[in-house]
Amino acid sequence: MNLHSSFTYRKVVDRSMAVVCAICFALAFIPLLSVLWLVVSKGAAGLSWSLFTEVPKPVGEEGGGIGNALVGTLYMVGLASLIGLPLGIGAGVYLAEKGDGAIGSGVRFMAEVLSGVPSIVIGIVAYALVVIPMGHFSAVAGAVALAIIMIPTLARATEELVRLVPAALREASLALGVPNWKTSLRVILRTALAGIVTACLLSVARAAGETAPLLFTSLNNQYWNLNPAQPTASLTVQIYNYAVSPYDDWHAKAWTAALVLLIVVGLLNIASRVLTRSRLKGAR
Amino acid sequence: MSSAPAIQTMPPDNPLSGALAPQPQLPLAPPGETPFKIDVQDLNVYFRANHAIRHVTLGVKPQTVLAVIGPSGCGKSTFIRALNRMHDLVPGARVEGKVFVDGKDLYARGVDPVLIRRRVGMVFQRPNPFPTMSIYENVAAGLTLNGIGGNHAEIVEHCLRQAALWDEVKDRLRHAGTSLSGGQQQRLCIARALAVEPEVLLMDEPASALDPIATAKIEELIHELKEKYTIVIVTHSMQQAARVSDNTAFFYLGELIEMGPTAQIFTNPRERRTEDYVTGKFG
Numbered sequence: 001m002n003l004h005s006s007f008t009y010r011k012v013v014d015r016s017m018a019v020v021c022a023i024c025f026a027l028a029f030i031p032l033l034s035v036l037w038l039v040v041s042k043g044a045a046g047l048s049w050s051l052f053t054e055v056p057k058p059v060g061e062e063g064g065g066i067g068n069a070l071v072g073t074l075y076m077v078g079l080a081s082l083i084g085l086p087l088g089i090g091a092g093v094y095l096a097e098k099g100d101g102a103i104g105s106g107v108r109f110m111a112e113v114l115s116g117v118p119s120i121v122i123g124i125v126a127y128a129l130v131v132i133p134m135g136h137f138s139a140v141a142g143a144v145a146l147a148i149i150m151i152p153t154l155a156r157a158t159e160e161l162v163r164l165v166p167a168a169l170r171e172a173s174l175a176l177g178v179p180n181w182k183t184s185l186r187v188i189l190r191t192a193l194a195g196i197v198t199a200c201l202l203s204v205a206r207a208a209g210e211t212a213p214l215l216f217t218s219l220n221n222q223y224w225n226l227n228p229a230q231p232t233a234s235l236t237v238q239i240y241n242y243a244v245s246p247y248d249d250w251h252a253k254a255w256t257a258a259l260v261l262l263i264v265v266g267l268l269n270i271a272s273r274v275l276t277r278s279r280l281k282g283a284r
Numbered sequence: 285m286s287s288a289p290a291i292q293t294m295p296p297d298n299p300l301s302g303a304l305a306p307q308p309q310l311p312l313a314p315p316g317e318t319p320f321k322i323d324v325q326d327l328n329v330y331f332r333a334n335h336a337i338r339h340v341t342l343g344v345k346p347q348t349v350l351a352v353i354g355p356s357g358c359g360k361s362t363f364i365r366a367l368n369r370m371h372d373l374v375p376g377a378r379v380e381g382k383v384f385v386d387g388k389d390l391y392a393r394g395v396d397p398v399l400i401r402r403r404v405g406m407v408f409q410r411p412n413p414f415p416t417m418s419i420y421e422n423v424a425a426g427l428t429l430n431g432i433g434g435n436h437a438e439i440v441e442h443c444l445r446q447a448a449l450w451d452e453v454k455d456r457l458r459h460a461g462t463s464l465s466g467g468q469q470q471r472l473c474i475a476r477a478l479a480v481e482p483e484v485l486l487m488d489e490p491a492s493a494l495d496p497i498a499t500a501k502i503e504e505l506i507h508e509l510k511e512k513y514t515i516v517i518v519t520h521s522m523q524q525a526a527r528v529s530d531n532t533a534f535f536y537l538g539e540l541i542e543m544g545p546t547a548q549i550f551t552n553p554r555e556r557r558t559e560d561y562v563t564g565k566f567g
Contacts, residue, residue, distance in 0.1 A: 169414060175405065176401065176476065177401040
């Protein structure tokens, strides 16, 4: 093969690989886009102010909203974050800093197993742990189920992000006479913070989209509720209930509720971008 | 360099003078024993079964520069990192022997490595500014991370001037430390090390990642800093050792082969292996 033909060959391979990658991207993107289009086109018509301010009305009655379900989702995801984020981040930092021993690999293995467990199983576990002892469904049971879903993935993500921080930064800090714990907290964790915030918001977004674990735990509620010991409505369960019902106006409401859920998750993702933007000029 | 700043004394209101002053409870060696700022006696470092530093004994007088030279893997960095207990972090590392700084043994029982590191500063091979901090915050990091609040503007300016970086960064102190060039970053790291007012400065190949101009600036800086600090510099460049140091120690396979005045090491070494190394027969 002379130089010229090998050059042509290289260019052909380069071009065709670029085309293959573009096709793969399109194939992956089309279903995503069609879901988005379907939800927007079927749900947008139902958007109104009363959707956010009213509770569901019985079938056949006009109007009614999903305000209680939206608040319930935010409330339970908030509770779950209070439990799940500190535990997940703490476990991740432990795994990264001290996790080279037997305990560490045990915890890491369990986290991996746990993150592969179907969410409905976690719902059953929360049912056994919280609902049965309490004697009834409750928001706190839902929050526990969501927290259990958040912890393992968040722990592993935090571990990876903390491990990505160059050891040179730890050495630089220690060489300034900064104690070990302060170095971990104010240099290592601070450097990894942008990634950890993103990981937190992604796990929050995932928890907000879970249905199965809430079916056994928080169940549903036709009215506003902020009492952690009472059953609570959530967008996902509301969507499920509306979708499996035989009524057309409930189907329409399911689409609108799905759109609201998509917007909530989208806002969380945008928030993570804004929060983690560097405040420093010239930062790379 | 446009303006080589003279060494100034620290501003009198430096909060460090009280907070990070040498701790009196460090065990004291019998006074008046050595003229050395750093006195290393029979130092051995092991990484598990690997005996990396073997029976090194040497002394560094105050306000002098000691260059540590030797081929790759001879233990230069391992040696210098033993002088502020950086090996404490390495799993499986073990240090035996004594390292006296001002007559106090760093490895004596009950000595807190954190307090040692405040007196024995270190500059690393690769510039490692904190990426989440601005230039200003990087210099002040040793103060703020150690819980000393308040306005550090004066100290920051003073240290940046000492590190010959002030004129280049004074208009962008709020920019990211990582936005600087490699050579500027290294001088930033030197300024950061100076801000905690160490007495000893350890430099582990501080110019190995830099271009010749930045290297010249760092070397000029070492000359200036020598008036105030005791400096140990590891270098793989024999020219650099010859330019910046008063004394030179040649390490080979973890042993100190020879130490003496720099001029003598390079012109008239006692040991055959030293001569072979400095004349480029191996390395």
